[in-house]
Amino acid sequence: MGKRILVILGHPSSASFCGALSERYVAAALQAGHEVRQLRLGNLSFDPVLHEGYRQVQPLETDLRQAQADINWAEHLTLVYPIWWGGVPALLKGFFDRVLLPGFAFKYHPGKAFPEPLLKGRTAHLLVTMDTPPWYYRWVYRMPGLHQVRKTTLAFCGIRPLKTLTFGPILDAPAKRQQAWLEQAAALGAN
Numbered sequence: 001m002g003k004r005i006l007v008i009l010g011h012p013s014s015a016s017f018c019g020a021l022s023e024r025y026v027a028a029a030l031q032a033g034h035e036v037r038q039l040r041l042g043n044l045s046f047d048p049v050l051h052e053g054y055r056q057v058q059p060l061e062t063d064l065r066q067a068q069a070d071i072n073w074a075e076h077l078t079l080v081y082p083i084w085w086g087g088v089p090a091l092l093k094g095f096f097d098r099v100l101l102p103g104f105a106f107k108y109h110p111g112k113a114f115p116e117p118l119l120k121g122r123t124a125h126l127l128v129t130m131d132t133p134p135w136y137y138r139w140v141y142r143m144p145g146l147h148q149v150r151k152t153t154l155a156f157c158g159i160r161p162l163k164t165l166t167f168g169p170i171l172d173a174p175a176k177r178q179q180a181w182l183e184q185a186a187a188l189g190a191n
Contacts, residue, residue: 002034006074010081010092012042017170017178021127021185022080028189037070041091048094054102067099076123077159078189079149082170083130083137087145096153105157117158124154124161127185130168137166163188 007026011018022038029036044063051058060068071077081092088096102108106115126149130137137143150161165188167181 025189028186120158134166
């Protein structure tokens, strides 16, 4: 029996290599019998700025209410995004800020230092592109854009990251290498 998978494209452009990775993952997941929904953040209409933090409720736009419904529906999330300036694109960060809110993704309790994660039972894959060689990003920069998403975002909310694939350097990558990366994304989606 297939899983319910939500694929989130965190690159603003669907025409990017991240967009191609996302499409290959989705096609393979559908062919393997999974039920798939997609969120292309560049196509959503929302203000990515949480203007008052948590001091004041900022009403969710229609697209963000649907995104929360899709997250609740999903058993598994796949995030596809580039590393820009060592971290996630502003659009993806703004999406996290606006969607993963107290009462939806986590809940603080009086006298407890850490909140209760409210999205338990879900798993995740990350497909991440970069222009830096992945080995350099790992050993020299210490992977801040991966730690941010895996540990301080997903795991914080109760979502368990299973597998991360890093692709790079994307800049000037030969077509043969890009094709091999697309096949890796498809193989992960088929599982």
